[in-house]
Amino acid sequence: MNRALFYRKFGLPEQVLTLEYADKSSLKENCVRVQILYAPINASDLIPITGAYQHRIILPQIAGYEGVGKVIEAPLSYQHLIGKRVLPLRGEGTWQSLVDSPAEYAIPVPDYIESKIAARAYINPVAAWLMIKQFLPKGKHILVTAAGSDCAKLLCKLAIKFAALSVTVICRSDNHAQYYNKYAIKHIKQDDKQTIEYFARQADIVFDAVGGELAETILAPDSSEFVSYGLLSGAFFQPKKRLPKVHWFHIRYYLNQISQHQWLKMFDDIWPILDVNDLNRVSLFKFNDWQEAIKTYRQPYRNNKPLLTFD
Structure with missing residues (x-):
């Protein structure tokens, strides 16, 4: 059973997002299935829900663009990823408990990077x-x-x-x-x-x-x-x-111009600069408390990063 935050129309995220439960369909070819651990809330997650980019968004959609989780299912050539932490990017929305992501774009997370930091390593x-x-x-x-x-x-x-x-x-x-x-x-x-x-x-x-x-x-x-x-x-x-x-x-625009090799190599440069002492501290919210998490994100002069947790 998958839990996901859908939006089926554009508007204020607090009003148009709905938490829905459904069985996950069969895994598509050349994808990995990732059980999400953490997913952050960014401006880039909320703005598309308002309809700002509706000319390139086909509804319905699952919200969220980044997060971290563990691979629980993978095609034969990516079996080595099962049980490993990855960033399931450039596929489905990440504000859901199970994300199917193109295997070639899944980013393995180094052992020395905390999951709460890895969840924020993309946008x-x-x-x-x-x-x-x-x-x-x-x-x-x-x-x-x-x-x-x-x-x-x-x-x-x-x-x-x-x-x-x-x-x-x-x-x-x-x-x-x-x-x-x-x-x-x-x-x-x-x-x-x-x-x-x-x-x-x-x-x-x-x-x-x-x-x-x-x-x-x-x-x-x-x-x-x-x-x-x-x-x-x-x-x-x-x-x-x-x-x-x-x-x-x-x-x-820039991601459309780079190869898969360049995509993977980019994170080799990014991991070393993600110092937990430099980034904003995190505030954890259970996934079912997503409305409170968004409310916290909107607070003026906020110096924390709301993170949805899927325990």
Whole structure:
């Protein structure tokens, strides 16, 4: 018996998601069946449910894009994965107790990585890794918004690793100051418009996940390149000048361009940067308490990551 969070129409996730029980159909060819242990809640999980991308979503759908679990069934050529932890990615939605995933894209989890960390190794780490590879930070001044997010933390960490000249982050609160002080990263307040404009003028690359008024403030000076990878403010923005050049980053576009070998190799680079002391701490919620988990995710100035647990 499988438990899954379906949405059969678009709308507010709390209103349109339904927890449904049903027998799992036979395993498809070249797939592995994974018993999920943990699955996180991200903005990228919730936004599609609202209908923001309905032009490319066919209903009904199971929510969730990442998680970790143990393989309980596999085709002959992947029998070595049975009993092992994997990330069941690029297949079914992960907000369910049993996920069928394309075997070739299942990512084995190293023994030294905790399951609660592995569950979060896809959306934010892969996005950060791909952006850093695409927009090389070496010898450049980097400005990053949404400092409280795991993606921002990983962007900063990778920018330093790849020899950025300086890294500055914009934050709404001081909740994450300890992390940025640890890496000697300057942090400035989101309501300090004058200081933001100053650092925007110095920036060679801006990585923005907020959009709205903040994005327009940063875009006013002639910084070199502006990478938009999210709209956490819920508001769009309109570039008013030729510079800085705006790049719209969508993870799915880049993943469509890489081979299976590159896909697997990417995680060899990602695992070493997932330090449990650097990422936001987790708050566990039983799967049946998914509404409370989403409510926690929406709390302002949150510094924890809600994780659905399937025990």
